[in-house]
Every structure is written in structure tokens, then in C-alpha cells.
Amino acid sequence: MEFFAEWAKLVLRVLRPGAHLFIASNALMSQIVYAALADQGLEFRGQVIRLVRTMRGGDRPKNAEAEFPNVCTLPRSCYEPWGIFRKPLLAGMTVGDCLREFRTGALRRKPDGNPFEDVIESERTPQREREIAPHPSLKPQSFLRKIVYSALPLGEGIVLDPFMGAGSTVAAAEAVGYVSIGVERLREYFEISREAIPKLSMLRFPDTQLSIFR
Ligand SMILES: C[S@@+](CC[C@H](N)C(=O)[O-])C[C@H]1O[C@@H](n2cnc3c(N)ncnc32)[C@H](O)[C@@H]1O
Incomplete structure (x- = not known):
């Protein structure tokens, strides 16, 4: 938590107003990391769910596998969360203003014109x-x-x-x-x-x- 709070302070110094930040995480850590970044003033703008099957989780209880065959201690991980944050726009600025002045404030649509989506099959x-x-x-x-x-x-x-x-x-x-x-x-x-x-x-x-x- 402290590491990410310190890191957020440094990041805020180099980002333009309205700039976006993506941070890779995992299902257990994401709440801690996101809270640290938001506490320092980065706006939480949702998360991208990268659909990917890792080998994490899904195990039976250690040394009691045979006794509890129908149990898993954690869900088998099938996604990786990526937090989306934005450095706040300057006071009174609209997204349009920010795009004009800093070239930031929003996300780029896909090349076919559809919006960027927050679930990505990977x-x-x-x-x-x-x-x-x-x-x-x-x-x-x-x-x-x-x-x-x-x-x-x-x-x-x-x-x-x-x-x-x-x-x-x-x-x-x-x-x-x-x-x-x-x-x-x-x-x-x-x-x-x-x-x-x-x-x-x-x-x-x-x-x-x-x-x-x-
Ligand atoms: C999760 S890995 C990134 C992997 C990368 N996305 C890739 O696909 O190759 C994190 C990297 O950050 C580096 N790292 C850790 N602390 C750092 C720091 N304070 N400054 C610069 N790099 C650091 C580590 O050595 C490691 O290679």
C-alpha cells in the first residue's frame, strides 16, 4: 500500500492532466493497489478484464486433498484485472477542452470506430x-x-x-x-x-x- 502511494505521487508529477494510466494486477491485490492510487488523487475509471486462464487457484486444501475432494480454497483464476486511472482534468475543464489543450482526457476508439471495451479475450x-x-x-x-x-x-x-x-x-x-x-x-x-x-x-x-x- 505504501509503495503504491509513493509511486502514485511520482506518477502524478509526470502525467499530463487527463492522461490515462493502466496498471496490471491480480484478483487478490487489485483492491489494495487501486485504493492506494485513488487515495493519492488518481481517478478510478474502471478496469479492463483480460480473460486468460492461468494456473492460479482452484487447488484442494493442502494435505487434505483426499478428505475434501469437492473443495477448492480459491477460485481458479480465469482473468487478470487491469486498473484504469486518469489524472484529473484541470478545474472547470471539459473532456473536449482537455483533448484540445493536452491531447488527453479520453480513450481512443478501436480502429473500426467502436468504443474501447473493458473485457478483452486474451x-x-x-x-x-x-x-x-x-x-x-x-x-x-x-x-x-x-x-x-x-x-x-x-x-x-x-x-x-x-x-x-x-x-x-x-x-x-x-x-x-x-x-x-x-x-x-x-x-x-x-x-x-x-x-x-x-x-x-x-x-x-x-x-x-x-x-x-x-
Ligand atoms: C512485471 S515486470 C514487467 C514485465 C513487462 N510487462 C514485460 O512484459 O516484459 C516488472 C519489471 O519492473 C522492474 N522493476 C521493479 N522495480 C523497478 C523500479 N523501481 N524501477 C524500474 N524497474 C523496476 C522489474 O525488474 C521487472 O522487470
Whole structure:
């Protein structure tokens, strides 16, 4: 909670008014993380549900599996929540004003003109992406490109990933034609990202609309 409160203060310093922030979480942590960010003044704007089957949860009670065969201690996880936050608009500003002045305040519609939606059918990160960018929590390009695309309502501005890992968000930004900045603490992952970003960003999905959306 304290970490995310401190982090929110730093984030608020670099975001434009009206800028959106997406934060990956999980079903157990999300309430704590969201509360910390909202306490610091970021507006909670809902969450994206990434539909993905992980292997988390669904277990029988440890060392009592045979005794309680019809019990699971936690639900089997079938989604990953991503909090959506916005830095508040300046006092008296409408969304239209904010779009005009800061190029922020809203989300970008899909390339076909439909609104960005908050449930996204996803997949576990494909093997070919994990081979390009070996990082334990690599997210799939098919999902990240949708999130990144929506984050800049007019396609202008800078996407920032302050926890870049192997560079998957930066690669997604490259793929959709956005400018981006990534920050990574560990040299090992930073070095991986230098080679991985161009390769991930070049991946094409034949069945996607504008090669962004499935
Ligand atoms: C969950 S991973 C991100 C994975 C990334 N989305 C990907 O697909 O490769 C978080 C990353 O943040 C890095 N990290 C942790 N604390 C950091 C800090 N204070 N500054 C920069 N990077 C940090 C970790 O080393 C880790 O690689």
C-alpha cells in the first residue's frame, strides 16, 4: 500500500492532466493497489478484464486433498484485472477542452470506430514471444497493443512504462506507431529489451484488423 502511494505521487508529477494510466494486477491485490492510487488523487475509471486462464487457484486444501475432494480454497483464476486511472482534468475543464489543450482526457476508439471495451479475450503469452523476450511476466503483444492503442485518444503523446521488463509495452507502442519510453531497473532485462523490442514490434497477426486487433 505504501509503495503504491509513493509511486502514485511520482506518477502524478509526470502525467499530463487527463492522461490515462493502466496498471496490471491480480484478483487478490487489485483492491489494495487501486485504493492506494485513488487515495493519492488518481481517478478510478474502471478496469479492463483480460480473460486468460492461468494456473492460479482452484487447488484442494493442502494435505487434505483426499478428505475434501469437492473443495477448492480459491477460485481458479480465469482473468487478470487491469486498473484504469486518469489524472484529473484541470478545474472547470471539459473532456473536449482537455483533448484540445493536452491531447488527453479520453480513450481512443478501436480502429473500426467502436468504443474501447473493458473485457478483452486474451491468451497466455505465446512461445515465440517468450523466446524473443525471456522475462517471467511477459505480456502478449495481442493484448498489449489494444491497451496501448487506447491510451492515447488522438494517437499523440508519449507512452511510459516505468516497469519495462523485457520491453513488451514499448514494442506494442512501436507496433501501433506511438512514441514511448521504458524504464527498467535490472540490467539483464534492459539488455534483453534492446534486442527484443524491434523483434516483438515486427510481429504481425494475419487475422487482425490493422494488425492490432484480433
Ligand atoms: C512485471 S515486470 C514487467 C514485465 C513487462 N510487462 C514485460 O512484459 O516484459 C516488472 C519489471 O519492473 C522492474 N522493476 C521493479 N522495480 C523497478 C523500479 N523501481 N524501477 C524500474 N524497474 C523496476 C522489474 O525488474 C521487472 O522487470
